[in-house]
Amino acid sequence: MAIAGLLCACITSSGVGRADDRAPWPPPESRPDSAAGDAQASAEETDTRIAYTVEIQGLAEGEDDLETLLRGSSRLIGLQDDLPATVAGVRRRARADVERFQKALRSEGFYDANVSFEIAEPPPDATAGAPQADAPAAPASDSPAPDSPAPDSTVPAPAETVREPLEVTFEVETGTVYLLARVDISYTPATPPEREGIPRGAEGLDLQLGMRARAPAIQAAERRLLSALENHGYPDARVRDRQAVIDRSQKTMRVNWQVDPGAFTRFGEIDVSGLETVEAKYVRSFSTWTPGDVYDQRRIEQMRGKLLETGLFDSIQVDRAGEPSDGRTPIQLTLDEREHRSIGFGARYSTSTGPSGTAFWEHRNLLGQDENLRLELNAGLIEQRFTATARKPRWNRDDQDLLGNFELRHKDSDSFEEYAAEAGVSVEREFDDLWTGRLGGSVEALQTTDNEGTREFILFGVPTALTRDSRDDPLDPTEGSRLSLEATPYLSTVESFQPFFTGSLGGATYYTIDAQDRFVLAGRARVGTLFGAETEQVPASKRFYAGGGGSIRGFPFEEVGPLDEDNDPLGGRSLVELGVELRIKITETIGIVPFVDAGQVYDTVYPDFSVDEPLRYGAGLGLRYYTAIGPVRLDVAVPLNPRESNDNAFEIYISLGQAF
Incomplete structure (x- = not known):
């Protein structure tokens, strides 16, 4: 509820009777409407326009915010694109600004402020021919004369246009700032019981006695007052009266609110309407309260936010349904479901792997409780893969999901050829807004052909992961970071029983250099290790490649690291990768990205950074085309320290989304 009459309603001066000044409500940020009264008739008869400059003097150093406020409330400045036809029109705007400035200054606690202005015309040699029909402007006072002329209804005969703009100078004397001395809240007809969270004075409204008596701060305090009551069982609270009294002798203000809290109420039952395929029981499971809890508007907003996050609904409306019964208010949820099925396609290309494509079908409400099923087919020259993933949200806990996956894949690269089938199940839990953990089990059947010949494996794994994600956009982040720790112990069977362990730690961070997000510095790093078995004992698909x-852009796909006698990659037991790029937006849809990558794969358990296997560096330039679903990426990269074999002069990559 606005505080639009706070000072206008009742401002008195202690010991001096009724105050001359009125409260600055509504605040003066509203813009001037039009210049119709300044040049209405003249615009039809002549193209003469009076240009002017505006200067504000008298403010102390460090009061830039106050000058910004005055300029934002100025009619002269706001209408500079619609110049008046006469000097008198400029003067009328300046007189209007005097009142606007005084209101703005009062809103900041300067109740004794004085504002005046002068208009200086250019010297005679700055105009051509005879002077303007209007008489030269003399210094003007901060209030118009009683018989000041009406808006221009007649226009002088066309005269020579003023070549130099008029100089309008405002002189501002702020005077002593008024401080907040007292805050009173009186409840009527009923006084809420003494309960934590219900404001009784300044301390509950984020006001400090002795602070500057600013109108915006007092307006915000009234909103907090009503919100606090709404969040503690009084959703119908309203301000019956508000008073702000200034004491000119003490240079202080005291504020009093008279509040009708309304009836105390508790949450009642939830009624759900508008559903088509989503179960009402599932919607009610998002409730952040139980019937009988004290009414709290924050809990309603929390429930609404959680329902929106599901992606099941286009709109969610939450209302109190009717009058309270037995002190309980029923809640009405009205929902509008969105489409739950979708299909999609994607494509990628690189010079080392050739073209590849993706197609998927997704159902986001399979059984009526937000169950997600996604079928995806990826096909390329090197790898073909079919994947089915399912997610059951809110499994046994509100913050826990049950996941299942099944995959068939075939891969034929310079490193190895493999046919595989994999199935797994896991539990994922959100610890808070940033941290997510996952724990599960998997089984894989593999047939692998590499330097060791053709072998078969059955792997039992326990994949675990811990992720911290604060990025603002997964496809095109401009700030935040992502940290991921993954670890999986495996037991390999069939030909022999061989346990081994793989783990990796990776992260990326993003920093916006400017306020418009046109320059974003992004960096990433990843390290990995595999231990418990020799390289040749581990299926080729479980080794590390870069x-x-x-x-590492600029090098062929998975070909950095140890090579066999035919210069085919063998993979390794440890990995290190680094990357940094500067994302520069040229326009809203076009950007360029210079980048540098580095990395290496080692046959040892930990990276040894040996001379025989130095870090490989690649650099290049990318082009980005920004779309509603993310940027389209084109990167061209060259190896900075290429090997005599394997490496090409350059590599090209095309895909959707940033590189990391």
């Missing part, structure tokens, strides 16, 4: 569009 190189390619998501790794």
